[in-house]
Amino acid sequence: MENITNIWMGSQDLPFYSFIVRAILVYIYIFLMVKVIGQRSMANIDPLDFIFGVIIGDVVGETVSSGEEELTGPFAGAAMIAFLHWLLSYAGLKWPRFRRVIEDEPxxxxxxxxxxxxxxxxxxxxxxxxxxxxxxxxxxxxxxxxxxxxxxxxxxxxxxxxxxNAATAYDIGLTPQNRGYPKVVISDGKVVPENMEKIMTRAELEKGIIDHGYNAVEEIFLLTVNEADEWYVTPRLRV
The missing domain is CATH 3.30.240.20 (bsu07140 like domains)
Structure with a gap:
């Protein structure tokens, strides 16, 4: 119990594994915080999200490398920053005029x-x-x-x-079937049952595998099937 308290409160003589535990706690905390705030595209991060990431990293990052700092203060500060970030984002969605204050216009x-x-x-x-x-x-x-x-x-x-602009099927008078979103049926030699059951039976899957030149599920690295029943199959490479 004393070790657990020291991990949270901090101590000058924390053992090595305590830093690992503190890092895991910080990671889980930030992960949950981001999930609560809402998912955004990380490939194209906007200035508001960038500021949030920098400040959060500065507030709680020190707790990972320093064993003397208590976690309560940084966690409380990070929670307040997350709340302010969510509040600004919500205000931007609610009031378009305010959105121009926190986001640049095109x-x-x-x-x-x-x-x-x-x-x-x-x-x-x-x-x-x-x-x-x-x-x-x-x-x-x-x-x-x-x-x-x-x-x-x-x-x-x-x-x-x-x-x-590239000509579309509509431009040349065609009406192709919608392909929809491809579902992953086999991943790294293993069937994804919840996806398979939505579009085919196990017997239909095995027959399709044979039709594509394979003998078993284990031979396939990735198999996807879209709504037009088009299969993409790539084999597992044996090293």
């Missing part, structure tokens, strides 16, 4: 094919950075671009002129 930097140099200066984007972003969107030819917009998360969205 900026049009190319309009009807014309680069707006004053908007580049306003957003601190050099022409080289703009061209790099356009190349990453496979639009190195400026004649193809109708609009380019700097989004609040810092990415640049590109809208091409109509003649340069």
């Amino acid at each position: 900026f049009i930097i190319i309009e009807k094919g014309r680069i707006l140099d004053h908007m580049l200066k306003r957003t601190n984007i050099t022409i080289e950075q703009l061209l790099m972003e356009l190349r990453q969107h496979d639009t190195s030819d400026l004649n193809e671009i109708d609009y380019a917009v700097l989004e609040p998360n810092g990415n640049i969205s590109v809208i091409k002129r109509s003649p340069f």
